Every structure is written in C-alpha cells, then in structure tokens.
Amino acid sequence: MKKKKILFISQEISPYLEQSELADFGRHLPQGIQEGGREIRTFMPKFGCINERRNQLHEVIRLSGMNLIINDNDHPLIIKVGSIQAARMQVYFIDSEDFFQRKATFHDQETGKFFKDNDERMIFFTRGVLETVKKLGWVPDIIHCHGWMTSLVPLYIKTSYKKEPIFENAKVIFSLYNNDFKTSLNKNFAQKAMMENISEEAMADYADTTFIGLNKAAINASDAVIKASEKINPELEAYFQSVDKPKLGYQDPENYIEVYSEFYDEILLSTGVLQD
Secondary structure, three states: OOOOEEEEEEOOOOOOOOOOHHHHHHHHHHHHHHHOOOEEEEEEEOOOOOOOOOOOOEEOOOOOOOEEEEOOEEEEOEEEEEEEHHHOEEEEEEEOOOOOOOOOOOEOOOOOOEOOOHHHHHHHHHHHHHHHHHHHOOOOOEEEEEOHHHOOHHHHHHOOOOOOOOOOOOEEEEEEOOOOOOOEOOOOHHHHHOOOOOOHHHHHHHHOOEHHHHHHHHHHHOOEEEEOOOOOOHHHHHHHHHOOOOEEOOOOOOOHHHHHHHHHHHHHHHOOOOOO
C-alpha cells in the first residue's frame, strides 16, 4: 500500500523555540508518525530568535524567490530547512525579512505588546506553507494544524486551494491548545486574508480576531478537530464539545501518537481515501 502523507503545520517546534506543550507536539508527533510508516513534511515560521548557525539552517534556493502580496504589499518568500538528527526529521521554515527578523515570536520584548502585524505575519506564514508544498509537488493526505497561527489553513484548503491537484483530496485536522493571547488581531484581518474563490460568507467566521474567534473559525472549516491540551479555554471547550464532526479528546502523553495515528486512519477511511 502506498504510504500515506501527513503535512504538519505548527507555529512552534522544539528545540528551535523554548519548550512548550505545543512545541513538544511539533517535535515528537511528526517523528512518531514517521516511525509508524507514514511520509511527513513539517513547517514552522523562522522567527528571528531562532539561531540559524547553531541549528544549521540553510536556504532552499529552488523553493525561495516567490513574492506574496498582502494588503497590496509585496513580500519575498524565503524557505529554509533544518534537520533534527535524533528524529531523522527535516523541518521547513517560512522566512521573511519583513515579518520574521525581529528577535521575538509574537510580543515586543521591551513593551510586551502584541505585534500589530501579527495578522499579516499569520497570512504570510499560511500562504507561504501552501505555496511551498505546491512547489514541492508533494500531495498530502492529511494536513494537521497546530496553533492559532495556522487557523487560516482550513479555510484556504477548502476555498482558494480547493481545486489545486496537490490539495483537492486533503483532509484538514485542527488541534486546540491552551495558549491564549489576550488581545485581538488587526480589525481588518479578514479583508487582508481574502483570496480568490473565498466568499464573504466563508470569511465571516474570521471577523472575530480574538484567540477564541480564530480557533472557532478554524474548527468550522476543518474536517476534524483534536483537543490537544488537557485544559483549554472554557468557551472553546464548550464549542469543541458541541461541534458535530469527527473529534478526538485529550490523550495521555504516553500513548497519544498511536491514538492520533488511528484517528488519521479513521478520517481517511470515512472519506474513502484509505481502504480496509
């Protein structure tokens, strides 16, 4: 049987960023799925606080060079790659001189304030991943999204990228984490994120640019949802419980990889991608 392909898109992966629950998932889940016989690709943003020399990152020239237009401005896309030797796993990094050179992830180190352009950074990251996967010619069966910064992926896959041969059969899973931010993205986020073949109705979910709003919108556009953290925002917990689509509750850290792999199979079986 042909190996199933899983695309992991994460806003954090250790050891490139400080250890967190989300970063640990980004590090260990792809490795476990790969060791289970699946083919994987893994993407994250190349935040400026990631030491390129120490982590031996290098630019992939054949994938770089594209320009992404966001809010009428051109932003060159740079793709870098690094390897986690112990996991025998490559990680692709989405980089931009405009968005990812500052030595912080989402908050100004001096003022502690949320970056005003986190909305555009999120759009650039999302589109950068999808355009790079297209350029790789790599066809994922499942796209598993981790972190609020990936919450546009389900929408784009179901609309603008729906007719792309690379993505037309891909199923999107969105994981929920206990990593709230306390403010909102730019109020014009939905307008900036608009792309071809997206209706105003489809984009309406993204008008609420709070942490809760983005996660709800991602759930609505996804094929399935996972509660990755044991405790999440109570409003998000209630929404997760109410949603009528395939879902997986919190799993023990000791055996979650096996359970997640089985969940992937359930999604593929339910859509006829994986045969008994």
